[in-house]
Amino acid sequence: MKTYVTKPADIERAWYIVDAEGQTLGRLASHVATILRGKHKPIYSPAVDCGDFVIVLNADKIAVTGRRLEQKKYYRHSLYIGGLKEISLRDQLQKHPERVIESAVRGMLPKNALGRKMFKKLKVYTGNEHPHAAQQPQLMEL
Template identity: 40%
Template sequence: MQKTKFDTIKEVKPKWHLLDAKDKILGHLAEEAGNILNGKLSAHFSPNQYGQDKVVIINSNQIRVTGNKLEDKLYIHHTGFPKGLRSQSLKEVMAKDSTKVIESAVSGMLPKNRLRKKKMAGLFVFKDEKHTHQANFGKVSK
């Protein structure tokens, strides 16, 4: 009887994907990046291994959201001190650092398990078109 062979991490070569966030809706972009980071687009998908694929997202300053989310969507965190609940609107977070918005959205698309941190390490977000990973691309997604 033959046994099914799964590819190990060393056998699979990483693919680099470039996503342009210009005039794209935040959730649609996060879903696309999440699927790539999960390894769902790879023929070597295995749920107990993290995919080797990397995603570079450019133009994070020009992302779009639908409806009234710029004012209504809140990012909430706690400082750890009494009365330390803090919140910021999407507009405030975008003005401060637009890459955090995309990282948060993509993180929400990934499974909540011990591989999430490794998968998120394959995400690189840049505010404009200049990025430091020019030499790594084989496939360009638009």
Template identity: 45%
Template structure:
């Protein structure tokens, strides 16, 4: 029987990479006594204030996210500054997604990650 706990993070003034590693470890369930790499035994994670997460150096302007639509000429780039204005939740989701193992459990683990741009969320009190 897998028992899942809820963990709450406030991303205000937190560095994106350091916050994402803590979240990824909780989603995988690595700190649990009954950890097994083939079972999905991770916890739920709620992140608030994703719009005020910090990046070090000049990454706000220089870091780019790449995507391709699989059509000719469908290569697109977007900077962190543009992505933050468009949807700041994607910054944390993308960082955590790249830190999770690339296997069939990845999608289920990402579904347990709940990210909100403000401080309000419907998942209980902190």
């Protein structure tokens, strides 16, 4: 019996649309990360990026449970002394709702060059419109 090794030439990439309206943030992010990694395909290999493209629509209508809107914080640093900035999930959803989903999905991908390559296949938009109609994306139900 021979072992099958996935080669980059064997990979066929599809495009999927996910509607985030009313979806729980973590559950949506884990499902999207699975598709980006390619774990839903029988040819999955951890060392090869065999995932598909994912378009997430209605990022501003995501749902969270409990008191996360006030308690969850996002941090960034300007690399200057005292340059630590913090913003709550509620404020982040008002100012930049696409960053909430991007941050959740990025945390579920590998922390290496392969993970950065996978993350580039994620497209997040706040409304119902997207510029990827030419790729003929399929609607995916979660």
